[in-house]
Amino acid sequence: MxxxxxxxxxxxxxxxxxxxxxxxxxxxxxxxxxxxxxxxxxxxxxxxxxxxxxxxxxxxxxxxxxxxxxxxxxxxxxxxxxxxxxxxxxxxxxxxxxxxxxxxxxxxxxxxxxxxxxxxxxxxxxSFHTIPGRARSHTRPRKWETFRLVGSLGGHRAAFDRGGRLWQPRRMPAVTATGVGGRCGRGGTTTARSRSC
Structure with a gap:
């Protein structure tokens, strides 16, 4: 997990x-x-x-x-x-x-x-902070994610990439018109209401 x-x-x-x-x-x-x-x-x-x-x-x-x-x-x-x-x-x-x-x-x-x-x-x-869910399965057909994400994981990764490693701060920055914290990767950010870059 x-x-x-x-x-x-x-x-x-x-x-x-x-x-x-x-x-x-x-x-x-x-x-x-x-x-x-x-x-x-x-x-x-x-x-x-x-x-x-x-x-x-x-x-x-x-x-x-x-x-x-x-x-x-x-x-x-x-x-x-x-x-x-x-x-x-x-x-x-x-x-x-x-x-x-x-x-x-x-x-x-x-x-x-x-x-x-x-x-x-x-x-x-x-102490209730997370709702468990499931990502989309790429091995079994008709197994979909629990929440549909807008944007791409690549865009989220580009916004929080540190030397090839995915790093995330403890407190997520505010979503701005140009992406997360003012930076936007390819494909936009993975947010509930993503805006194009």
Whole structure:
């Protein structure tokens, strides 16, 4: 998994409100799935007799403490809150559930050194900074990116290239009419509302 910070032009109030609602909806669904995961983990820990008889995998399947189980729970939350469907797609909800599953997986299964992480916690609004997504697949047909980017990755790379290495500042500069921070590469910048150079 890699993280690429992209500047987003939200000077337009309508665009800004839309982005805020997308983040608000993603946070609400993620928080609900995190609560589901906590409840299922508590039930898994309490079922020690069943784990001894049927095996841990059977108990996890029964409780829905699997990646498909958490994805189905996220879909149910989205279907149960129709007002969120205006701002969220099932693909975004699925990727959010995948992020929750990673924390559950680190708790259930030890890493290479034999250590386990603590139980996942329900996150708060102030620590919610990213919406997980997927890039377009070039190996499998009909696998598209979660967010459609305007501009090109080449233009973004040209704006933040340091000797052949992609470097990004901690705080992204404002998007200007000539590109990111006054510089524009070939193909424009990768922003929500890119302007031509």
């Amino acid at each position: 890699s993280v690429l910070r992209l500047p987003l032009d939200v000077h337009d109030p309508q665009t800004r409100r839309h982005v805020e609602r997308v983040f608000s909806a993603a946070f609400a669904v993620r928080r609900a799935v995190q609560r589901d995961a906590q409840t299922r983990l508590a039930a898994y820990r309490a079922a020690h007799h069943e784990r001894a008889v049927a095996g841990p995998a059977a108990v996890r399947d029964r409780l829905g403490l699997t990646l498909p189980g958490l994805e189905r729970a996220a879909y149910r939350h989205l279907d149960g809150a129709p007002h969120l469907r205006r701002h969220m797609t099932k693909a975004l909800v699925m990727h959010g559930a995948d992020g929750v599953w990673q924390a559950v997986h680190r708790h259930l299964f030890p890493d290479a050194t034999g250590r386990r992480h603590g139980p996942p916690r329900v996150g708060d609004w102030w």
